Amino acid sequence: MNKFSILIIILILILITGCSSNNFEIKLFTPKSFTPDQSTPIQMKILDREGKPVKGAKVSADLDMQGMSHGDISMKMQETGNGVYVGQAKFEMEGDYTAAIKIDYNGEKWLGEKRFSIVYNKAQ
Template identity: 80%
Template sequence: MHKYTSLIFILILVLLSGCSSTNFNLKLTTPKSFTPGQATPIQLSIQDQDGKPVKGAKVSAILDMQGMSHGDVSMKMQESGNGVYIGQAKFEMEGDYTANIYIDSNGEKWKGEKRFSIVYNKAQ
């Protein structure tokens, strides 16, 4: 019986240590439309688990069009203040995208993803 108790205790410790990694709350803001050949602003708000803005992080994103293999759009994002990061992307096609977001905050690396859709700017 003592062996099983020890085994269960060790498994609980392993599970708890695996669950202690930091996660971030992300809010991705993109325009509804874009103009081909022009830079389109992408904004990302990052908060920690306590709802506090994440400041001073290194942030980048790779935008991948779902179902297509024409190449990804990658961008580095610059902090504009209060946990908000901004990047510029040049879209060539309208459609559904996945933003693979990479965050390096205080030496801790993390990857998340957000999905969005964007269409051509019809006002031209």
């Protein structure tokens, strides 16, 4: 293998490593069940790459039910302190959802996904 090929491989590895770094750790907390026509709290804790709480970010999430096309549930998340952000969602159906999370923090924009499941609250 010549020196040029080795240089190309090293550059590709550096690019792959840089692109795969994750700027934030998101911990999503959702209730196991919901009550129709009532708001359900969705909470997330956002940490930076050093594990410190992210404070003062603009955070939003779009919830989409997997395999269905009845529209997204959009939420602007409100900061409650210590890197915790909370939003309210009104679910119509139980099932598997994907939360597309957008974070804008100190000019840095990030988009990621988390998945969760929720069922109808049968205690009503």
